[in-house]
Amino acid sequence: MREKFGGVEPMAEEPKMPSRSGDLLGFALLDHPGRYEKENRHVPSQLVLMGPDAFDRSLWDEQIVAQFWDCRAQRQAFAEQCRCSIMCSNMMAASLPRQEQYQLIADYAGLILDLFPACIGIYWPHSQKLMPRERMRDTGWNDPALRFLDGGxxxxxxxxxxxxxxxxxxxxxxxxxxxxxxxxxxxxxxxxxxxxxxxxxxxxxxxxxxxxxxxxxxxxxxxxxxxxxxxxxxxxxxxxxxxxxxxxxxxxx
Known part of the structure; x- marks a missing residue:
């Protein structure tokens, strides 16, 4: 993470969340602070990792699965392989410039693929897009600053x-x-x-x-x-x- 994001510090260990089977890990990005004007202070943005959990297939209805174009003809079969999940997100990042904020997420998604070889794909809930592992590796943009749009x-x-x-x-x-x-x-x-x-x-x-x-x-x-x-x-x-x-x-x- 330090190679990708610069200054990174693990946050205090979090307890298990009552409604989840997995753990919550947090990392403060010291080189990507958000500014909060009311308090007149800067707070490091955070990346969090939650899980593992059983994947909730009810998230995907027929219309959502039909738009999994990156899976081509195998989209229903690919969706059925998804049994477990980990969730990655950013926090305290809303005040960052748009491209900086979402570049963090794009880089984090790439890092997750490096850390978890068994990860077969990444689902982006806000865009309802499922990208198989190999498609995430093969970016559709010449400009690295647009990497977030691969899944976003x-x-x-x-x-x-x-x-x-x-x-x-x-x-x-x-x-x-x-x-x-x-x-x-x-x-x-x-x-x-x-x-x-x-x-x-x-x-x-x-x-x-x-x-x-x-x-x-x-x-x-x-x-x-x-x-x-x-x-x-x-x-x-x-x-x-x-x-x-x-x-x-x-x-x-």
């Missing part, structure tokens, strides 16, 4: 029954203070839409919530696609930034 961003794909229309959205950005994205379309290559939403999500992750209602973004066809905030078409309930793809738009726009 889930681009979902739905076919609208009885039509030739498709719905794509992201899950994971709302939880970190950014708008998730949505695109209701037809006549486009799904792979192109996924790449488009991934790149736009990366832009928001680096720049912040900078796209306002009425702004346009360059579309797949190099046209200007207008954006507006509206309720998500697929749960969980949240406000998303909907991108209207011009002549490829689906629905009654």
């Amino acid at each position: 961003l889930n681009v979902r794909f739905f076919k609208i029954s009885g039509t030739d229309e498709m719905l794509f959205d992201t899950l994971g950005l709302t939880a970190i203070g950014l708008p998730d994205l949505q695109c209701h379309c037809k006549g486009l290559d799904p792979d192109d839409v996924v790449l488009f939403l991934r790149n736009l999500a990366a832009y928001l992750y680096q720049r912040g919530d900078v796209i306002q209602d009425g702004n346009t973004v360059e579309g797949i066809d190099h046209g200007k696609w207008p954006c507006r905030r509206e309720d998500a078409m697929v749960g969980p309930a949240r406000t998303v930034l909907d991108i209207c793809p011009g002549k490829f738009a689906g629905g009654g726009r």
